[in-house]
Amino acid sequence: MLYAILCYHDEDLVGSWSKEHDADVMQKLTVVQDKLAKQGRLGPVARLLPTTSATTLRKEDPPLVLDGPFAETKEQLLGFYVIEAKNLDEVLDFARELGEANPGGTYEIRPVGYFTAGSVKP
Amino acid sequence: MTDTAWIDAALTSARPQAVGALLRYFRNLDTAEEAFQNACLRALKNWPQNGPPRDPAAWLIMVGRNVAIDDIRRSKKQEPLPEDDQAISDLGDAEDEIAERLDGSHYRDDILRLLFICCHKDLPATQQIALALRIVSGLTVKQIARAFLVSEAAMEQRITRAKARVAGAQVPFETPGAVERSERLASVAAMIYLIFNEGYSASGDTAEIRSPLCEEAIRLARLLLRLFQSEAEIMGLTALLLLQHARAAARFDAEGEVILLDDQDRSLWNQKLIAEGLALIDKAMRHRRSGPYQIQAAIAALHARAEKPEDTDWTQIDLLYGALELMQPSPVVTLNRAVAVSKVRGAEAALDMIDPLAPRLSNYFHYFGVRGAFLMQLGRNDEAHVAFDRAIALANTTAEASHIRMHIDRLIRDSKPGQAKAK
16 A cells, blocks of 8 residues: 655755765765665655745635745645555655655654556656 | 754855844844854754754854853853843753744844844954854854965954954844835845956966855845845845856866857756746846846846847847946946947947047056957957057956956967968
């Protein structure tokens, strides 16, 4: 079954990483992802741009457009993975490995109810 | 990752908030900075063992405050402290309480005040920038000196002087009203733009060394925008910096020569920065509160959106410069507009537009570079040569001069076969 791993971290902190550190983390994460990709279990992976570039649409009548992210929190949604796993333990194993490559912050693991791979190319 | 990389990042990201809060508390920049330094030393000792605190900024503020208060007591000066002095004994509870207070109203104004102090109007631009990079960004004097291409001693002196000036100035500590806050915001935005330009105006051989200035300016702009999420001009400023910096890798060739926008390899443009910049300018436009940063960002966005130079929407750029001229009349803006006009209506019209600027731009390198280019397009090669010669005499960098020399070479090359024919 499919699981989403939602990545939360303090974006101020992530934004203070040196370029070298950022590249180092991304490289380590790629190694972890590649293992899963080889087994055909890695779905879409996204890293989001800063929340300052976010816009929120509240579905009121009429819809209300607001600047910034939906939730004002200490840690922000910075990216997500979709992966195939047999059970929660497998997802947790993967998430732990990701966490070793990129310590700090939080992963929220959620089973996926509906999924379409879509057609956009990176 | 090295073991302390996360600590460095945490200290850097907590710095504006922590120093800002300590400044509000002690009302003295040196004390606030020293308190923060001491807190950082303790963090370096404490965090590797105990892990990062839940709220690093709150931790640093509290520890910095306690250490400074102890120092003050020990030195027996017994300076009276502001009234909200509390004996903080239990670290855990106090951290919670401070974290809660930080989420409130102080947070934004603390950081804004810290930035605002650096752009005190008595300080020359270079001192403002140096002070902000030292105090807000926490760059070392050595790093700043390197970016400014001056000696460490000279930079140390510049910062010390700036600090002394700021210390003597009246810094308002009460919570600012709406008008005052927006004035502060405008000064701070201008200072951030100065930091960026200091890095952006580098020549090819120094661009690499100076690009941290651009990156730091972007970091500060994002910080400011996070505090003031609906300020269209701060969105515009951030977008402008992102869109300009996106072209960094394409701006100079291997020899450090300037590559003009039309000739740049657009595949070298940083698409991530462009995406963020475009998203921000789109957001800003929705507010329908235009301003100079937004307009400049919109112009940069039109360049960024053009996959090939010939796709550039020059008509729209001409209109945007027209709007900028009304908002911020300046011969330099008109000069930029003339470039767009030359693409839309031809070099003749563009030349008519810049002729009246001559008295005010008689010492401006770009004026003669642009003028020469227009004249060259019209085949008035002798006049073009004169303009280019003047440009070389006024060039600020060797890269600028050699770029113009390239034009002159072309003039000479082009005119030779013509002369042969005439004979």
